Amino acid sequence: MTTMAPAAGPSEEREQDVPASAELAVELDRVSAYYGSRRVVREISLPVRRNAITAIIGPSGCGKSTLLRCIDRMHELTPGARVEGRIDYHGMDLYAPDIDPVAVRRTIGMVFQQPNPFPTMSIHDNVAAPARFNGLLANKAAENELVERCLRQAALWDEVKDKLKAGGTSLSGGQQQRLCIARALALEPDVLLMDEPCSALDPIATLQIEHLMADLKRIYTIVIVTHNMQQASRVSDQTAFLTLGDDRAGFLVEMAETVEIFTNPKQQLTEDYVSGRFG
Amino acid sequence: MSRSASLAAERLRSTSSARRARERALEICAWASLVLALVPLVAIGIFLIGQGVRSLSLEFFTSDPPGDLSATGGGIRNAVVGTLMMTGLATLVAVPVGIALAVFSREIGGRVAAAVRFVVDVLAGLPSIVVGIFVYSLVVVATGHFSGYAGAVALAVIELPVIVVATDELLRLTDRRIDEGTRALGMLRWRSFLSVFIPTALSGIITGIMLAVSRAIGETAPLIFTALGNNFFTLDLNEPVQAMPLLIYRNALNSAFPAARDRAMGTALVLVVIVLGFNLAGRWIARRARPADQR
Numbered sequence: 001m002t003t004m005a006p007a008a009g010p011s012e013e014r015e016q017d018v019p020a021s022a023e024l025a026v027e028l029d030r031v032s033a034y035y036g037s038r039r040v041v042r043e044i045s046l047p048v049r050r051n052a053i054t055a056i057i058g059p060s061g062c063g064k065s066t067l068l069r070c071i072d073r074m075h076e077l078t079p080g081a082r083v084e085g086r087i088d089y090h091g092m093d094l095y096a097p098d099i100d101p102v103a104v105r106r107t108i109g110m111v112f113q114q115p116n117p118f119p120t121m122s123i124h125d126n127v128a129a130p131a132r133f134n135g136l137l138a139n140k141a142a143e144n145e146l147v148e149r150c151l152r153q154a155a156l157w158d159e160v161k162d163k164l165k166a167g168g169t170s171l172s173g174g175q176q177q178r179l180c181i182a183r184a185l186a187l188e189p190d191v192l193l194m195d196e197p198c199s200a201l202d203p204i205a206t207l208q209i210e211h212l213m214a215d216l217k218r219i220y221t222i223v224i225v226t227h228n229m230q231q232a233s234r235v236s237d238q239t240a241f242l243t244l245g246d247d248r249a250g251f252l253v254e255m256a257e258t259v260e261i262f263t264n265p266k267q268q269l270t271e272d273y274v275s276g277r278f279g
Numbered sequence: 280m281s282r283s284a285s286l287a288a289e290r291l292r293s294t295s296s297a298r299r300a301r302e303r304a305l306e307i308c309a310w311a312s313l314v315l316a317l318v319p320l321v322a323i324g325i326f327l328i329g330q331g332v333r334s335l336s337l338e339f340f341t342s343d344p345p346g347d348l349s350a351t352g353g354g355i356r357n358a359v360v361g362t363l364m365m366t367g368l369a370t371l372v373a374v375p376v377g378i379a380l381a382v383f384s385r386e387i388g389g390r391v392a393a394a395v396r397f398v399v400d401v402l403a404g405l406p407s408i409v410v411g412i413f414v415y416s417l418v419v420v421a422t423g424h425f426s427g428y429a430g431a432v433a434l435a436v437i438e439l440p441v442i443v444v445a446t447d448e449l450l451r452l453t454d455r456r457i458d459e460g461t462r463a464l465g466m467l468r469w470r471s472f473l474s475v476f477i478p479t480a481l482s483g484i485i486t487g488i489m490l491a492v493s494r495a496i497g498e499t500a501p502l503i504f505t506a507l508g509n510n511f512f513t514l515d516l517n518e519p520v521q522a523m524p525l526l527i528y529r530n531a532l533n534s535a536f537p538a539a540r541d542r543a544m545g546t547a548l549v550l551v552v553i554v555l556g557f558n559l560a561g562r563w564i565a566r567r568a569r570p571a572d573q574r
Contacts, residue, residue: 118461
């Protein structure tokens with residue numbers, strides 16, 4: 001380890017004596033989420049490794065999406081919703097009183113199940129607008145550069161470079177989803193949360209998104225919620241398995257390296273689920 | 280033919296003929312209701328054109344009515360300009376206030392929104408003559424004289440609920456996923472409304488505005504004791520101002536005089552053409568406002 005060459009990019013600032021694998025971007029500590037008085041997520045602790053893909057799997061209604069939405073403070077936007085426990089982002093408490101939830105959402109991007117490009121905006125504007133509104137762009141040249149860079153990162157540039165002025169909703173479903181990824185990247189987030197990003201897409205578009213994720217994790221930390229266990233095993237580095245408890249709240253059964261979860265799970269519940277013997 | 284085959288044929292034929300008859304009846308009903316709806320519309324159109332078109336001349340648009348209603352000649356310039364000024368000012372006030380009201384009540388939600396919606400519903404149901412009296416006591420009594428401003432306020436009150444309801448309905452239809460998208464991108468709320476929600480709903484909002492303008496431009500009752508009317512041409516909204524519905528009303532009351540009657544008919548025709556023009560312009564703008572692939 002001591003002779004390791006200095007890594008490029010975001011990993012430069014890593015401490016020499018800390019193995020890269022140990023560095024956490026986000027750390028959930030006994031997080032519970034409520035809708036009114038109903039608890040839907042029960043005391044989940046989850047270390048999210050930096051520059052890795054963390055998959056959250058589990059049956060429908062076990063609180064996977066809710067848990068994801070706690071991380072970028074979207075959960076609290078639902079009237080009556082609240083969060084207990086602690087979520088750290090590089091050691092900072094995301095729920096501290098002096099933290100601006102809007103700033104959290106700019107730092108931690110999110111991609112939704114259904115592609116949701118802004119219907120009245122062109123492809124170019126869909127990517128540029130959020131960055132422009134957040135004052136990240138100095139001039140038109142910087143804007144064009146950002147749009148190209150983000151569309152390239154989202155593996156969409158070659159398909160749309162000749163029709164940047166076309167409406168964002170004129171694209172196919174898979175292209176729209178990549179446009180939404182590009183739009184999220186335009187804010188230069190650090191963490192990307194993906195809530196079943198491929199469930200509305202066909203297998204080819206799904207594969208494209210998966211390849212894209214593998215590329216993106218060099219720069220970003222990714223947390224993906226997925227129903228598709230093959231997808232989790234294909235793309236993720238570590239996997240968390242959630243299920244529904246007797247109290248109708250989701251809880252964490254097991255979290256480990258993805259290989260471990262799918263080949264050698266410690267818990268019977270996990271084994272039943274990943275081998276399709278669930279319920 | 281086997282027995283089962285003939286049975287089958289009988290069954291299939293009988294149901295299909297019954298179904299066809301029912302379908303035919305529904306089709307006739309649909310055509311009948313179309314004709315029924317078109318009859319008054321076409322009748323009004325033919326009547327207005329037949330009665331009004333002979334009044335139309337260059338003079339009709341460029342001069343003001345004669346002092347004596349029974350006299351021939353003169354035009355309706357003052358009324359056209361007065362109507363456009365007052366309706367224009369009313370729209371200028373009612374559109375931003377109406378949209379803002381809809382947006383804020385939607386955003387705040389809960390009891391405030393319910394209260395706003397209730398007040399708007401009441402306002403929408405208010406007879407226009409009551410709006411006239413209300414503005415009379417509020418503006419005319421306070422300022423001590425009738426004025427175009429008072430008329431514009433009355434028309435704005437007429438327009439407001441139409442715009443609020445239209446905007447509210449459209450924002451309600453705006454996709455929840457789009458809303459989440461703006462939130463997740465850390466967009467400020469006013470930004471999302473200005474740059475995403477309003478543009479998405481724009482074509483519908485414009486239709487709502489056109490509806491409001493069409494309603495206001497033809498209102499007579501709220502203007503009787505606010506703008507009052509004026510036989511002379513004026514651009515000063517601080518004075519009593521003439522309006523086309525007022526001119527129709529006063530001239531039609533004197534229908535014993537052929538000149539007054541013709542003037543009323545001519546004005547009515549011009550008013551209808553203006554409303555039609557606004558509607559067509561609104562549709563055109565609304566279509567332009569939609570993204571290219573949804574036109």
